[in-house]
Structures are given as structure tokens and as C-alpha cells.
Amino acid sequence: MRAFDYTRAESLDQAAAALDPAASVIAGGTNLLDLMKLQVMTPERVVDITRLPGLDAIEPEGEGLRLGALVRNSDLAADPRIRARYPLLSRALLSGASGQIRNKATTGGNLLQRTRCPYFYDPAMACSKREPGAGCAAQGGVGRMLAIFGTSDACLAAHPSDMAVALRALDAEVEVRSRDGGLRRLALDELYRLPGDRPDLETTLAADDLITAVILPAPVAGSVQAYRKLRDRASYAFALVSVAAVIRMDQGRIGQAALAFGGVAPRPWRDAGLEAMLHGKTPDEALFREVAQRLTADPAPNPDTEFKRPLLRRTLVAVLREATGLAQPSIGTDATKDAA
Amino acid sequence: MQTTLTVNGHTRSVDHDPRTTLLDALRDSLRLTGTKKGCDHGQCGACTVLVNGRRINACLTLAAMHDGDEITTIEGLGEPGALSPLQQAFVSCDGYQCGFCTSGQIMSATGMLEELARGDPSHASPDLAQVSADDAEIAERMSGNLCRCAAYPFIREAISLGAKGERS
Numbered sequence: 055m056r057a058f059d060y061t062r063a064e065s066l067d068q069a070a071a072a073l074d075p076a077a078s079v080i081a082g083g084t085n086l087l088d089l090m091k092l093q094v095m096t097p098e099r100v101v102d103i104t105r106l107p108g109l110d111a112i113e114p115e116g117e118g119l120r121l122g123a124l125v126r127n128s129d130l131a132a133d134p135r136i137r138a139r140y141p142l143l144s145r146a147l148l149s150g151a152s153g154q155i156r157n158k159a160t161t162g163g164n165l166l167q168r169t170r171c172p173y174f175y176d177p178a179m180a181c182s183k184r185e186p187g188a189g190c191a192a193q194g195g196v197g198r199m200l201a202i203f204g205t206s207d208a209c210l211a212a213h214p215s216d217m218a219v220a221l222r223a224l225d226a227e228v229e230v231r232s233r234d235g236g237l238r239r240l241a242l243d244e245l246y247r248l249p250g251d252r253p254d255l256e257t258t259l260a261a262d263d264l265i266t267a268v269i270l271p272a273p274v275a276g277s278v279q280a281y282r283k284l285r286d287r288a289s290y291a292f293a294l295v296s297v298a299a300v301i302r303m304d305q306g307r308i309g310q311a312a313l314a315f316g317g318v319a320p321r322p323w324r325d326a327g328l329e330a331m332l333h334g335k336t337p338d339e340a341l342f343r344e345v346a347q348r349l350t351a352d353p354a355p356n357p358d359t360e361f362k363r364p365l366l367r368r369t370l371v372a373v374l375r376e377a378t379g380l381a382q383p384s385i386g387t388d389a390t391k392d393a394a
Numbered sequence: 395m396q397t398t399l400t401v402n403g404h405t406r407s408v409d410h411d412p413r414t415t416l417l418d419a420l421r422d423s424l425r426l427t428g429t430k431k432g433c434d435h436g437q438c439g440a441c442t443v444l445v446n447g448r449r450i451n452a453c454l455t456l457a458a459m460h461d462g463d464e465i466t467t468i469e470g471l472g473e474p475g476a477l478s479p480l481q482q483a484f485v486s487c488d489g490y491q492c493g494f495c496t497s498g499q500i501m502s503a504t505g506m507l508e509e510l511a512r513g514d515p516s517h518a519s520p521d522l523a524q525v526s527a528d529d530a531e532i533a534e535r536m537s538g539n540l541c542r543c544a545a546y547p548f549i550r551e552a553i554s555l556g557a558k559g560e561r562s
């Protein structure tokens with residue numbers, strides 16, 4: 055690890071004043087320290103925000119909830135209000151990392167955790183996320199964890215967070231505090247940038263911005279929520295693909311559908327066009343397959359991740375069946391075969 | 395820099411570089427080598443300790459962040475002749491082979507049983523509102539602790555046995 059100065063911030067003002075491009079906030083530290091040990095991140099100053107008062111509470115906010123940036127992932131997943139009203143969020147959190155890591159990881163840190171692209175993790179490889187303009191060794195490289203949507207010639211990295219995928223489907227907003235104390239709220243698509251030719255710019259945050267909370271709106275009344283994650287081993291592994299769904303049925307038809315996808319893009323992926331295909335329709339195997347086909351219409355940017363297209367299709371169809379109560383076709387019938 | 399930790403009930407002052415992880419402070423400065431360093435990257439659980447009663451990986455946190463915190467290591471759970479129920483259960487069930495992961499397994503299981511007792515759900519809970527302690531639950535809740543010797547069946551058995559003792 056490179057040498058750094060450690061400061062413990064006593065107030066948000068003090069934390070913000072200590073931040074600039076050469077400094078990093080530390081919250082749980084479970085991602086930052088991992089990357090600092092590998093010298094993928096080399097901040098000159100580390101600003102500890104874990105003792106800041108008032109950021110570790112879950113409080114009512116209108117009809118929804120305000121999740122403080124320092125709330126631990128395990129506390130968030132176990133909170134009775136989250137379990138009862140936002141089971142999707144509990145499920146996504148519980149599918150991530152391990153019991154020990156969830157006890158340390160925070161809401162803010164989880165959102166801003168960096169990609170698990172193996173080329174980003176290896177300082178000997180070319181990576182424009184680490185070093186603007188250096189190129190991207192993942193193009194034509196190997197890697198099951200790479201993205202298939204939203205990528206560019208400069209970057210194939212996927213966002214690794216499970217929590218963020220659930221938050222995207224729940225239409226959560228991130229509360230950000232700028233150095234002057236002003237607060238603004240960002241939808242996740244306003245927080246995360248797509249890589250384009252500047253993969254190093256991952257978010258729209260300034261160096262001295264702090265995430266103070268996540269705001270959850272009231273859950274869609276009468277909706278079914280589901281999270282399904284596919285990975286290389288049964289636990290303690292990042293998603294190859296994941297699907298978060300919030301679906302409200304209305305007299306046998308799909309009244310409202312929100313779908314977000316993880317493990318496949320530089321940010322939790324959502325496609326309003328797919329949701330529109332479902333609105334007002336009766337649940338139907340052929341319809342679900344059509345939606346899944348449309349989602350995965352384009353070839354993967356790296357042949358190593360081609361497998362994610364059929365995997366994502368099958369996962370999406372299974373989640374749609376589950377959330378709408380459509381029976382699973384029996385094994386061996388034509389409908390169980392993936393039209394790849 | 396100077397950090398004060400309460401380790402296994404004793405107040406200890408550590409003089410260290412800001413880079414020092416809690417794991418290195420315990421092992422190198424305080425000579426409590428029961429806590430192991432496997433991967434040093436949060437991937438194996440060998441370094442699991444309790445901080446203010448909760449299990450975490452000591453390799454992924456800075457000593458400086460724990461000024462004033464209460465740390466429990468394997469040395470603080472029990473000692474020969476007065477083992478904790480979980481420590482005793484690992485002996486009784488042969489819950490190890492080489493033993494390198496064992497202190498992490500026992501510390502993790504100690505924290506995990508508290509989480510279960512509180513009713514915290516896991517990925518293996520069919521119902522988020524109601525939690526039970528079957529084998530699948532224990533396996534999922536312990537997935538942050540790898541065992542290169544693959545002593546998993548005996549580890550789970552030891553945890554089930556130890557859980558009875560911890561509760562009584």
C-alpha cells in the first residue's frame with residue numbers, strides 16, 4: 055500500500071474540506087483498502103467518515119424511507135421495514151459478498167464500489183479507467199465478469215453492486231451534499247456515467263461531494279418484487295447476471311413493471327422500452343420471450359461474455375413468470391428451450 | 395500514529411503507520427497470532443474477529459478506524475481448559491484438518507449465531523420474516539469462511555453442536 059495521511063472527519067464540512075482528487079473517503083473500507091493494497095487506488099489522503107453523526111439511521115421520508123449513507127449492508131437487509139416493504143432490496147443485499155463484509159460495507163460505499171474487471175484490478179494491464187487513454191486490455195481479453203450493454207471501445211467493465219440493481223428497480227434517489235453544504239438528489243442514471251471515451255469518470259460526483267443518503271420512494275402498492283442472481287458458485291460471488299423486478303398486476307394484466315439488470319452493464323441497466331412492451335398485457339410465455347429477445351438483440355462486445363445473453367434471457371423469463379404467477383412450462387416442452 | 399483498542403477486555407495502545415490494518419495490528423503489534431492472514435483481501439475469512447460484537451474481516455479495515463472499539467479475537471473466546479462452546483464443539487467434531495481457517499471459522503460462527511438469534515435473514519431464508527437454523531442456512535451464513543481442506547461437513551456439524559451450548 056502507498057503511504058497516505060489519515061484524517062478522521064468530525065463533521066460533514068470538515069470531510070468535504072479535506073476532499074480533492076488526491077483524497078479518498080473511507081467508509082467500510084472493504085473496497086477501497088482492497089484496491090489500495092493492489093495500488094489500483096493510491097490516494098494521498100484517506101478521510102474516515104465513519105464517525106460522522108446522523109448518517110447511520112433509517113428514517114421515514116414522506117411515504118418512503120431515508121437510508122443514511124453509513125447504514126451497514128447487513129443492518130439494511132435486516133431492517134423490518136425493508137424486509138416487509140422492499141424485500142427486493144433485502145434479497146439483493148443478502149445475495150452479495152459475505153456476512154463479515156456486509157457487517158462492514160455501507161450504503162454509500164456499496165454504490166461507489168469499483169468494477170471487478172480483472173484488467174482494472176491488475177496494474178500491469180492497460181486500463182483507461184485507471185489511466186485515461188491507456189487503452190482497454192479487456193477488448194479481446196478474457197473475462198466472464200465483463201459487461202454486454204453500455205460498453206465502449208475504451209471500456210467493457212461492469213458495475214458489480216447487487217444493491218444498486220435493486221435500488222434502480224425501486225426508483226431510489228441518491229442524496230448528495232456538495233462542499234458548500236447544498237443537497238441534491240440524483241436518480242441512479244444521473245449518478246452513474248456510461249464510459250464513452252472517459253471510463254475513469256464513473257459518476258457525476260465532484261471530488262468533494264459526499265453521498266449522505268439514499269431515498270426510497272413508497273413501494274408500488276400491491277406489487278410483487280423479485281431478485282434473481284446467477285453466479286459461478288452458490289454464495290460469496292459476484293453476479294454473472296441478475297434481474298430485479300417490481301411488477302403490479304391489475305385484473306389479470308400487467309399494470310406496471312420495473313426491470314433492472316445487474317452484472318451486464320457499467321451501471322444497473324434499465325430499458326423503458328421493455329417495460330412498455332409488458333404494460334397492459336396478459337402474462338404469456340411468448341411475450342416474455344419476445345421481451346427477453348429484444349433486451350439481448352445485439353451481440354456481446356467480447357466473445358467471452360456471449361453466454362450472458364442466453365443466461366440473461368432465461369433469467370428474465372423465469373423472473374417474469376414468478377412475478378406474474380405464470381406457470382413454468384413442463385420440462386421437455388418446446389417452451390423450455392431457449393430460442394438462442 | 396497512536397490507536398487505543400480494547401482487545402479481549404484489555405486496553406491496548408498501538409503505535410502504528412496509518413497503513414496498518416486491524417489484522418496486522420493484532421498479529422504484529424499485539425502478537426495475537428491466533429487470527430490468521432489467508433488472502434489479505436476479504437476473500438477467505440481467516441482473519442475474522444468481532445468488533446463491538448459483530449464479525450468482520452480484520453484485513454479489510456484500518457487499525458486507525460477502530461480507536462476505542464472493543465475487539466474480540468480467538469484468544470478472547472476461551473482458553474485450554476475453559477473453551478467456549480463453539481471451540482469445544484470444533485474439537486469434539488473434528489471441525490478442521492490443517493487448522494489454518496479454524497480461528498476464523500469459530501469467530502465467524504460466534505458472530506453468526508448472534509445474527510441468527512436476532513432473527514436476521516440470509517440469502518438461504520425462504521421467508522424474510524421467519525428465520526430458522528438448518529444446515530442450508532448455516533452453510534450460506536458461513537460462506538465468507540473458506541476451508542482449503544474442505545472440512546465443511548464437520549465444520550457445520552461443530553457449529554450446530556456449538557450453537558446448542560452457546561444458547562444455554
Ligand SMILES: Cc1cc2nc3c(=O)[nH]c(=O)nc-3n(C[C@H](O)[C@H](O)[C@H](O)COP(=O)(O)OP(=O)(O)OC[C@H]3O[C@@H](n4cnc5c(N)ncnc54)[C@H](O)[C@@H]3O)c2cc1C
Nearest residue numbers: 081082083084085086150151160162163164166216265436
Ligand atoms: C470478497 C468480496 C466479495 C464481494 N461480493 C459482492 C457481491 O457479491 N455483490 C456486491 O454487490 N458486492 C460485493 N462485494 C463488494 C462490497 O459490497 C463492497 O466492497 C462494499 O459495499 C463497499 O462498501 P464500503 O462501505 O466498504 O466502501 P469503501 O471501501 O469504504 O468505499 C468504496 C468507495 O466509495 C467511496 N465512498 C464511500 N462512502 C462514500 C460516501 N458516503 N460519499 C462519497 N464517497 C464514498 C470511497 O471513497 C470508495 O471509493 C464484495 C467484496 C468483497 C471484498
Ligand code: FES
Nearest residue numbers: 432433434439453
Ligand atoms: S485474510 Fe482477511 S479475508 Fe482472507
Ligand code: FES
Nearest residue numbers: 491493541542543
Ligand atoms: S482446516 Fe485447513 S483450511 Fe480449513
